[in-house]
Amino acid sequence: MMPEPDPMLDDAAAAPSTLFDKIWRRHLVTEPAEAGIPSTLYVDLHLLHEVTSPQAFAELERRGLEVRCPGRAVATMDHSTPTLPGVGRSGLRVIDPRGADQLDRLETNCTRHGIPLFALGDERQGIVHVIGPELGLTQPGMTIVCGDSHTSTHGAFGALAFGIGSSEVTHVLATQCLLQQRPRTLEVHVEGSLQKGATAKDLILSIIGQTGIDGGAGHVIEYTGQAIRDLDMEGRMTVCNMSIEAGARAGLIAPDETTFAYLDGRSYAPQAWEEAIDSWRALHTDPGAVFDRRIVLDASAIEPMITWGTNPGMSMPVSGTVPLASSFDPKSLPTVEKAWDYMAVQPGEALLGRAVDVVFVGSCTNSRLSDLEAAARLLQGRQVAAGVEMLVVPGSQAVRRQAEERGLHEVFLAAGAQWREAGCSMCLAMNGDRLAPGQLAVSTTNRNFEGRQGAGGRTILASPLTAAASAVAGHVADPREML
């Protein structure tokens, strides 16, 4: 089957539109009849995982409803899955029966409703935001939702993708639609080129540092400019992934040849490939289209970034110092002081050289092949420092296989790091991988919230390069000195 050409995408005479407008309009089932009434938006792809779906399926059953389009849904197991090598499903049962219950429930629900499930042991299993793109399920122009805030990741392909709550998961299961108020648009334009040692992760941490963690609230961000065009798809996913950390509903990057080359030949890529590409080429913001807001950054000024506090907006260059009280609005000081306290950092202090307990490379932000390659490049011929525990957790079974084909696992193991099975792992510490109270981690994840990686644990967010450099040094380190 092939979608019909869409007049709204092809009509050259129409007023200039943003990429967001084009996707939004194409998915409107009903326009709001009066102001304040939400639109009904059609959902092309619904991704599911074990943590936020059980209540949604239960509600469906309670009402005696069926899943409207099982062929537009896909489920995976990722959040509470074990990552220790050789520990299978039965191992998990022993470790945590409640996590196992969730996994069983997902399996029952998917079987009952005919939804494809990539369960533990399936070679396609992995973190939901890693497998969607790598299987070619994520495609330009789609609307994609999941009961998970990092659904924004899929926006890297020019898809309108956002996280929803479990009630909305029920809505999509039953009707394939969502009630939505139209968000506003924000263009984040990044000029110039990233310098050596600065990556997509450093770029998005800089952007969030500039917008603040609520600067994107109510908005869909479109990332534009040369520095964005220059990123490969995995870098673009890292950027869009953390749009939610700027408070945005979604992040978007217009599809281009890089996007098409990535998708070509993937399992679920459209069979009518040429027609698909032709229709995707219309997915860009027209010259003259207006965003509600716009900010501009220079990529060449961006250094490797780390966070010093308890949210992703509390960041600084790795060589910088923790900001002083005078650099904050007085009204936010109680929040800032709480963060200094929790992280045991002093204003004005450098973090370079601070001893690290754990280094974690993984999560839907930075667990793809290029992330693992970056970490391996730094670890090659070096050793993880004594006293540091380093975990490398691939985002999916496919990433794990590709990494092993390239021998990356041997680099990690030789350096003294642990090479794990795919999953979310220590990103949210639901599966048994967690920090002990008081431990400090340099982590390639997306959230340095209090206790996120284990109650009492402290997290510094960084790129895979900075994480690997810190593992080797045994303390927070600047990767540029090791490249």
Added chain:
Amino acid sequence: MSEKTVMAPRFQSLRSRVVPLLIDDVDTDQIIPADYLKVIGREGLADGLFAEWRRDPECVLHREVFRGARVLLAGENFGCGSSREHAPWALLDYGFRAVLSPSFADIFRINALRNGLLTVAIERPLQRQLVELVEQDPESEIAIDLETSTLTLPDGVKIRFDIDPFARRCLLEGIDQLGYLLRQDSQIAEYESHHPPWTDTRQPEVEAS
């Protein structure tokens, strides 16, 4: 099961003491840590509410005077981070029915309103005024009325607040939002007839090249 048997959440009005928790950017990992998400139901989540912060005996939630209070006075950007609907479920299970804040994170606000937890956006000066009020007399009560979208201070002063008009209507009239969507079945079918998918997730896959 017919739609009539579905109990949609409702909200009319309430009067309550106010618990001040004035940290900005409270994320949903604080509201309910991940350890408490290993459930398949939505009941009984009160234990997880601010679980880490409640380990501190000084935590405001332990103050006797606030026992049974149904209004939380929060800092800016309340509910940021994870989309877990367990956050409003936990707040409701604990007994809260409304959160007042200068701003809410988008997904949290949507999740809260869908469950009948009222998110009331207030200006910063009013937030300060309420803090002073509670400091002077923690037993002060405020009233919230959704019909008129007003908040009434103990001295009788009324302040109007903005709220998503659709959420307001649903909460006042007990409209079930899924039922509302299900009634659009013919429009959805009409839309689908023009927009077949590129990809069926259940179809046999083409070999990756």
